[in-house]
Amino acid sequence: MKKITHAVIPVAGFGTRMLPLSKSVPKELLPLGNRPAIHYVVEEAIAAGIKHIVLIGHAQKSAIESYFDINAELDSQLRHKGKDELADSLNWLPEDVTVSMIRQGKALGLGHAVLAARPIIGEHDFAVLLPDVVLDPFTGDMADDNLAFMIDAFAEDNHSQILVDKVADEDVHKYGIAKLNEAFSEDDEANINASFKVAGFVEKPNLADAPSKLAVVGRYVFSNHIFDYLANTKASVGGEIQLTDAIDALISEYGVNVTTMRGDSYDAGDMRSYMQAFIYFAQQQLANEE
Ligand code: G1P
DSSP: OOOOOEEEEEOOOOOGGGTTTTTTSOGGGSEETTEEHHHHHHHHHHHTTOOEEEEEEOGGGHHHHHHTSOOHHHHHHHHHTTOHHHHHHHOOSOTTOEEEEEEOSSOOOHHHHHHTTHHHHTTOOEEEEOTTEEEOSSSSOGGGSHHHHHHHHHHHHOOEEEEEEEOOGGGGGGSEEEEESSOOOHHHHTTSOOEEEEEEEEESOOGGGOSOSEEEEEEEEEOTTHHHHHHTOOOOGGGSOOHHHHHHHHHHHHOEEEEEOOSOEEETTSHHHHHHHHHHHHHHHHHHHO
16 A cells, blocks of 8 residues: 655745734744644644655744754753653654755745655655644544545545535635535535545635635645646746645646545634634643643
8 A cells, every 4th residue: 555654844934814923933833732833733744654744944934843853952951850751752753753844945835835845755645734724633533534544545546635624604715615526415524534536626716706615724645746737837826836726737637536624623824713723722731631
């Protein structure tokens, strides 16, 4: 079986929707309960079998790389003070997992950021996780979760997989929206993982133009071919090189599937939903301490 072991996490955004919090702290390091938001995203990737994680950042994001590195000075200070347990808890990344960071250079959009990973990903098929979206880690079993389902589905038929979830009318304009080949049965597909073919995507449409309410959640499993399409994708919506456009090109040649999402997701890239997410994560963790 073809296993996906590489993942790309783009962290190059300025996080303007999170100002002033994100002015001097990368938004990916803002807390959700007692961990930085990106901690959960990396844990999710590892639980799904990912071994090599490539962060795509820029000069102001190097603190994220440090978070996943061992701080030798802090480690020895803690151990010197007999705080071995605390020191161990900071070194939680499994030994067979690597997290590296490369810089995007020019900020030309999400598609451009993913393409920047090509020299490291090479010929591998790979996953992409957008760190603005954090999947609920408190319910269900992470190791048997959405990304793992998508990786298995990809292994079966080689179709790239894109995680989608139904969003409220007022949120449609914030997301890539799926155009379906077949009728989507809300009752059948709600809160279970199901994979089916998609006709295309529209990036951030007005509600009136939206082909469905199924939004791209920020988890993708791509065949390596996506790089060829990204290399030929021109800037479009917002003047940016959109990942969605490259996916549309991939669909026409190879076919792409959507996977419906199980569980809940939280948008940590928008102030209002970030605050709601923080409250939920903190409540869960406080309850687990009792
Ligand atoms: C990106 C994608 C969009 C997706 C969204 C999920 O947009 O372009 O298709 O629905 O992430 O969070 P962004 O939020 O980076 O503008």
